[in-house]
Amino acid sequence: MLIVHKYGGTSVGGLDRIENVASRVIKAREEGHDLVVVVSAMSGETNKLVGYAEHFSSNPAKKEMDMLLSSGERVTAALLSIALQSKGYDSVAMTGRQAGIVTDDVHTYARIEEIDPKPMKDAIAEGKIVIVAGFQGITKEGNVSTLGRGGSDLSAVAIAGAIGADQCEIYSDVDGIYTTDPRIEPRAKKLDTISYDEMLEMSSLGAKVLQNRSVELAKKLHVKLYAKSSFSDNEGTLITEESENMEAVLVSGVVLDRNQARVTLRGVSDKPGIAAEIFTMLANNNINVDMIIQNMATADGETNLGFTVPQSELENAKSVIEKFDHDIKGMDFDEKICKVSVVGVGMKSHSGVAAKAFSTLAQNNINIQMISTSEIKISMVIDEKYGELAIRALHEAYELDK
Numbered sequence: 001m002l003i004v005h006k007y008g009g010t011s012v013g014g015l016d017r018i019e020n021v022a023s024r025v026i027k028a029r030e031e032g033h034d035l036v037v038v039v040s041a042m043s044g045e046t047n048k049l050v051g052y053a054e055h056f057s058s059n060p061a062k063k064e065m066d067m068l069l070s071s072g073e074r075v076t077a078a079l080l081s082i083a084l085q086s087k088g089y090d091s092v093a094m095t096g097r098q099a100g101i102v103t104d105d106v107h108t109y110a111r112i113e114e115i116d117p118k119p120m121k122d123a124i125a126e127g128k129i130v131i132v133a134g135f136q137g138i139t140k141e142g143n144v145s146t147l148g149r150g151g152s153d154l155s156a157v158a159i160a161g162a163i164g165a166d167q168c169e170i171y172s173d174v175d176g177i178y179t180t181d182p183r184i185e186p187r188a189k190k191l192d193t194i195s196y197d198e199m200l201e202m203s204s205l206g207a208k209v210l211q212n213r214s215v216e217l218a219k220k221l222h223v224k225l226y227a228k229s230s231f232s233d234n235e236g237t238l239i240t241e242e243s244e245n246m247e248a249v250l251v252s253g254v255v256l257d258r259n260q261a262r263v264t265l266r267g268v269s270d271k272p273g274i275a276a277e278i279f280t281m282l283a284n285n286n287i288n289v290d291m292i293i294q295n296m297a298t299a300d301g302e303t304n305l306g307f308t309v310p311q312s313e314l315e316n317a318k319s320v321i322e323k324f325d326h327d328i329k330g331m332d333f334d335e336k337i338c339k340v341s342v343v344g345v346g347m348k349s350h351s352g353v354a355a356k357a358f359s360t361l362a363q364n365n366i367n368i369q370m371i372s373t374s375e376i377k378i379s380m381v382i383d384e385k386y387g388e389l390a391i392r393a394l395h396e397a398y399e400l401d402k
Contacts, residue, residue, distance in 0.1 A: 002034045004035075005024070005035060005037045006037075006039070006168065006171060008172040009041060009046075011172060011173065012039055012043075014042065015079070017230075018042075020231075034124050036124070036130045036159055036165070038134040038159060039132070039133065066110075073135050077095075080131050084131075091128055091129040092123050094123075094131065096136035096155070099133075100120070102115070102137060103137040103139055103145045105140070107145060110137060110146060132159065135147055137155075153210060153211050157214045157218045161217070167223075168226070173230070175232050176234065177199065177202070177239070179395065180255065184392065188401070197219075197242060198253070200215050200216060202252075202341075205339065218239065225239040251353065251398040254342050255341045255391075256391050260310065261310070262369070263333055264304065265305040267302045269302065271301075271327075274327055277324070278324060281320050285316055286313075288313060291379065318333065338387040339379050342398070347376050353378065357380065357394060368382060
């Protein structure tokens with residue numbers, strides 16, 4: 001088989017861990033597989049490089065930051081290749097450019113536009129193990145670019161699609177996808193299989209194992225994804241196409257997202273286009289709005305409008321909203337909230353899922369402030385202090401520990 005491995009920062013966090021990765025790659029090689037290995041920077045390396053840049057400037061040029069930050073992955077790729085060669089295995093380390101990865105020119109958050117697989121395929125045909133520095137590519141103008149958060153996962157999935165790999169294995173310090181965070185609910189169970197759509201929802205709702213851009217690309221390219229641990233030989237979780245068997249399972253997981261803040265706009269002028277203006281301005285400032293609630297207009301032509309944004313984007317949201325002070329009488333901000341979500345493709349063919357979620361929280365005296373639904377998820381905003389209690393209660397209500 002032709003397999004892509006991807007190893008995250010914790011998996012290559014030191015020389016001993018790179019040695020461990022080399023052993024895993026050798027084991028796969030000895031089983032007869034051709035391999036492309038995508039690596040992240042060693043854990044802590046990217047933050048160190050950012051610190052170096054901030055010593056000179058609080059707002060360094062993004063183009064220079066791409067040149068700087070891409071070096072972390074290149075160091076790991078070279079070290080892993082050297083480790084493999086020292087053990088008698090022919091390998092070659094490649095930068096994103098050498099691997100044929102071409103991106104747009106949005107520095108620090110580039111998108112992959114195309115991959116020329118020939119350099120990697122030629123090396124594989126020569127019997128080499130290919131090691132690629134993840135998180136990076138090159139623009140059509142020849143400038144180094146980086147792919148933003150989760151960029152190495154994205155590199156691995158895109159490469160797997162470009163070379164026609166049989167599967168793509170994402171290695172981290174977690175051995176698969178669980179029904180919820182085991183640190184919150186020790187009875188959480190590891191899933192053998194999950195659909196792309198469920199994984200997309202769980203990633204966007206706060207699950208940290210896989211970045212949603214990489215799952216979205218895997219679905220588009222029909223890449224079989226496995227989430228595995230680099231510290232154990234456990235089977236891991238397969239992320240793949242939805243099947244009829246998956247719909248037999250009512251709920252696959254419950255997710256807690258603490259990175260939430262609520263914005264409430266009071267006395268908003270109830271006139272056509274005001275909501276469009278507010279949310280367009282937020283979008284133009286790259287502020288991700290999630291749930292939205294608007295009350296009925298009062299007799300004096302005013303309404304209240306509430307929505308949630310990531311806590312990390314709240315200050316930007318405040319500065320945008322202040323520009324609308326002539327159309328808004330007042331505004332409140334609440335960072336002491338969280339979002340709990342129930343996810344499962346089985347919701348498409350089963351009724352009563354939402355009712356069970358609402359009654360479960362009511363039985364635990366947890367008030368729901370906002371609700372958002374899709375075909376396969378129900379999300380509820382509640383007080384932050386009840387987040388973990390809600391997750392444990394929902395996990396038990398849907399019998400996810402069975």
